[in-house]
Amino acid sequence: MFVGFLYELRRRKVPVGAQEALALAQALGAGLHDSSLDGFYDVARALCVHTEAHLDAFDQAFLAHFKGIEEKGEALAEELLQWLREAAAKPPRDRTAEESAALDALDVAALQALFERRMREQRERHDGGDRWSGTRGTSPFGSAGKAVAPAGFRVEGEGGGRSALKTADARLYRGYRDDQVLDTRAMGMALRKLRAFTREGGPTSWTWTAPSTPRRGTRASWRWCSGRLADPTHGCCCSSTWGAR
Amino acid sequence: MPSPFNRFTGTDRYLTNLALQAAVNCALALERPLLVKGEPGTGKTLLADAIATALGLPLLTWHVKSTTRAQDGLYVYDTVQRLHDSRFGDGDVKDVGHYIRWGQMGQAFRSKGRVVLLIDEVDKADLEFPNDLLHELDRMRFRVMETEEEIIAAERPVVVITSNNEKELPDAFLRRCVFHFIDFPDLELMKRIVRVHHPSLDESLVDQALEVFYQLRALTRLRKRPSTSELVDWLAVLQAAGIQNVKLEAQLPFVGALLKKEQDLEAFAEAAGARRARG
Numbered sequence: 001m002f003v004g005f006l007y008e009l010r011r012r013k014v015p016v017g018a019q020e021a022l023a024l025a026q027a028l029g030a031g032l033h034d035s036s037l038d039g040f041y042d043v044a045r046a047l048c049v050h051t052e053a054h055l056d057a058f059d060q061a062f063l064a065h066f067k068g069i070e071e072k073g074e075a076l077a078e079e080l081l082q083w084l085r086e087a088a089a090k091p092p093r094d095r096t097a098e099e100s101a102a103l104d105a106l107d108v109a110a111l112q113a114l115f116e117r118r119m120r121e122q123r124e125r126h127d128g129g130d131r132w133s134g135t136r137g138t139s140p141f142g143s144a145g146k147a148v149a150p151a152g153f154r155v156e157g158e159g160g161g162r163s164a165l166k167t168a169d170a171r172l173y174r175g176y177r178d179d180q181v182l183d184t185r186a187m188g189m190a191l192r193k194l195r196a197f198t199r200e201g202g203p204t205s206w207t208w209t210a211p212s213t214p215r216r217g218t219r220a221s222w223r224w225c226s227g228r229l230a231d232p233t234h235g236c237c238c239s240s241t242w243g244a245r
Numbered sequence: 246m247p248s249p250f251n252r253f254t255g256t257d258r259y260l261t262n263l264a265l266q267a268a269v270n271c272a273l274a275l276e277r278p279l280l281v282k283g284e285p286g287t288g289k290t291l292l293a294d295a296i297a298t299a300l301g302l303p304l305l306t307w308h309v310k311s312t313t314r315a316q317d318g319l320y321v322y323d324t325v326q327r328l329h330d331s332r333f334g335d336g337d338v339k340d341v342g343h344y345i346r347w348g349q350m351g352q353a354f355r356s357k358g359r360v361v362l363l364i365d366e367v368d369k370a371d372l373e374f375p376n377d378l379l380h381e382l383d384r385m386r387f388r389v390m391e392t393e394e395e396i397i398a399a400e401r402p403v404v405v406i407t408s409n410n411e412k413e414l415p416d417a418f419l420r421r422c423v424f425h426f427i428d429f430p431d432l433e434l435m436k437r438i439v440r441v442h443h444p445s446l447d448e449s450l451v452d453q454a455l456e457v458f459y460q461l462r463a464l465t466r467l468r469k470r471p472s473t474s475e476l477v478d479w480l481a482v483l484q485a486a487g488i489q490n491v492k493l494e495a496q497l498p499f500v501g502a503l504l505k506k507e508q509d510l511e512a513f514a515e516a517a518g519a520r521r522a523r524g
Contacts, residue, residue, distance in 0.1 A: 019420060027275060032274055042267030046267055046424060046425055
């Protein structure tokens with residue numbers, strides 16, 4: 001089920017392998033994710049990411065793999081309810097063992113009411129606000145291969161936390177990546193920001209000196225250039241030196 | 246069906262979020278060490294304390310220094326004392342076991358019940374140190390060469406490892422651990438943390454102090470940004486001095502509690518001066 005997700009992680013250079021797959025299976029088997037997508041996000045992040053440099057790649061992989069899952073979750077919920085209604089409509093001797101077990105464990109009317117309330121809440125959140133729908137508690141729908149979870153639905157109370165997809169979308173850990181190379185474009189953008197300085201309290205001139213000979217003690221192939229920001233009010237307030245090959 | 250082990254949900258003195266709880270519960274359920282990283286002052290060491298309190302287990306702390314060797318955590322054979330006793334003392338020199346001093350990890354394995362073992366700042370020691378621990382952490386047993394005794398842990402201790410990111414940790418070590426990165430708390434969580442430490446502080450002072458704190462953190466020229474523990478200390482000082490109002494200005498009271506480096510104090514003075522000139 002989640003093996004595809006692990007390959008998505010590998011594609012983004014996060015080192016996961018059989019050890020992580022087994023650990024994740026064990027954790028899900030122990031129910032540590034509380035049968036919800038947000039729980040899965042937390043558990044998978046704790047087990048698959050080993051250093052903060054990979055946190056951003058994890059977010060990207062999570063988004064790529066799980067985006068759009070809420071709509072599929074709703075469709076699955078509808079399907080389940082339909083199946084339960086059909087099972088309830090049949091006379092007892094025609095039901096299969098699965099159907100009987102499901103009907104014993106769950107009260108179809110209560111489930112229907114709960115489902116409608118959830119849909120209403122989700123629609124309100126979509127319209128009213130800035131939050132994605134929380135998908136905690138959709139356990140019967142998520143477990144592929146098993147028709148029903150005996151505990152039934154669980155509706156999450158207000159925990160004050162963001163949903164997993166929204167957290168992943170926010171890309172909060174972009175700054176911790178260690179594979180971003182400072183390229184010409186980034187340098188250009190940084191230098192362009194200096195154009196925003198105005199006369200009002202800002203420095204007035206930027207002087208470049210670019211000596212062509214290398215500094216003593218550095219490699220012959222390096223060239224150094226330095227810049228000075230001069231501000232008559234406060235004196236020189238910024239001076240930097242760049243080395244480039 | 247979730248297995249019936251005690252889940253961690255934080256304590257009343259240590260506030261957590263769901264991601265941290267998930268990581269701790271994974272470490273407890275899968276019986277793997279928990280590696281915690283984060284900015285200094287975000288509560289990594291306190292986490293082990295909170296886990297021990299929440300689960301009602303004793304806490305053993307091993308503060309790693311740059312001179313620590315992995316063997317020291319298991320046991321040290323005090324040869325000098327034995328030699329001394331053989332010449333001058335009256336102890337039973339024949340019993341080698343008498344001169345084995347157990348390290349924290351050795352104590353954790355020998356303990357009858359479950360304990361929480363905190364290995365603090367593992368990146369301070371040498372590069373090979375985490376690799377040396379690997380075997381013992383995996384198998385939870387070690388051998389005392391001098392007495393030919395094998396110490397096997399009756400109950401796997403809960404191992405919490407913190408790192409300040411000063412050095413890269415080896416991959417083999419990282420992959421055996423459950424990882425959690427403690428984010429810097431946002432405004433809401435910070436308010437709750439402050440409330441836990443200073444319940445009687447005036448609400449408006451807390452709001453103003455938090456605003457100043459986050460504005461300071463947003464200054465880009467600081468070498469070391471102020472952290473949670475510094476904020477808590479600063480609020481204690483403000484309360485003791487009876488200050489009612491703070492705002493970000495050059496004469497910020499007790500700024501030395503927040504900014505610890507000279508360059509930062511200079512950068513702050515300039516930034517505050519520039520603000521005054523502008524607005």
